[in-house]
Amino acid sequence: MKLLSKLMDKDNSGQITLMPEEAEDMWHTYNLLQIQDSLRASTFRKVQTESSTGSVGSNRVRTTLTICVETIDFDAQGCMLRVKGTNIQENEYVKMGAYHTIELELNRKFTLAKKQWDSIVLDRIEQACDPGHSADVGAVVMQEGLAHICLVTSSMTVLRAKVETTIPRKRKGSCTQHDKALEKFYESVMQGIIRHINFDVVKCVLVASPGFVKEQFCNYMFEQAVKMDIKLILENRSKFLQVHSSSGHKYALKEVLSDSSVVGRLSDTKAAGEVKALEDFYKMLQHEPDRAFYGSQDIAKRSRYVKLVDSVRDNGGTVRMFSSLHVSGEQLNQLTGVAAILRFPVSEMSDQEDDSTTDSD
Structure with a gap:
């Protein structure tokens, strides 16, 4: 999050202009917004136009609106933020008091005004604008046939992908179907890691499971990385940390983060x-x-x-x-x-x- 300007009065009323730069900044913004706040941002509005011949049409125009916030909707998975309220400043396209929904986006500034900026909100802004708080953790919590790929940021735990595959049981004299299904499952999990974990930000990737699933998966992943020359995995091999969990469900992540072998590795993360x-x-x-x-x-x-x-x-x-x-x-x-x-x-x-x-x- 980038702080662009800050105008505060002695009574702690005033306005702050911010620029969200990454997905987690949208979560911070959601926590900053409150009902009855004033939000000013660039947005699109559908307006009707009439030509010289009398024909009526409509088109979307970009304009800057200031609304009094009434409802706030945050999509945690998509990191999308929609704010609905009534227009409180003169605008050539939107009447005073008319409803409008502003969609806040990354790399687009907005101005938030409050009658009272309290210490909790100001602390959150300081935290969001401090790049030292962006140390993220990746986590893969898995068991045979089930894996949850998560990002543990400084503010939330987001499920980025769920991999679920039926693994046939081993049969006497033949393990072919079981081994093929397991290999396919491991391949899907590896692709999920490549697709959803940003190694430029993530300091550590926890791979947790009951039994020996984590060891078997990591062996498969690193062997495939060498075989297929997957540099993203090879260059970040030291970031992977294997740890025990009771299951492959997301709730097991709490016990993983509490593990003594993990705490030291994550000592500088919130x-x-x-x-x-x-x-x-x-x-x-x-x-x-x-x-x-x-x-x-x-x-x-x-x-x-x-x-x-x-x-x-x-x-x-x-x-x-x-x-x-x-x-x-x-x-x-x-x-x-x-x-x-x-x-x-x-x-x-x-x-x-x-x-x-x-x-x-």
């Missing part, structure tokens, strides 16, 4: 930091429950979260924002989405909950 923070919380919840608390979904207003975040930081605490599309975020959502590791046990909070339960009965 993905590993978030997973470790969540692991620490679960350990605290198990061994010292009076120092581990998770919040209620009744705390709905964003302003309360912002005050909470600011208060924690002001008192020397660490705040981590988990994405709902990241494997760690998906797990945190099972605990309502808010959790805390405390410096000291606060047993009276549990006592108060017990008392309130008793009173309500």
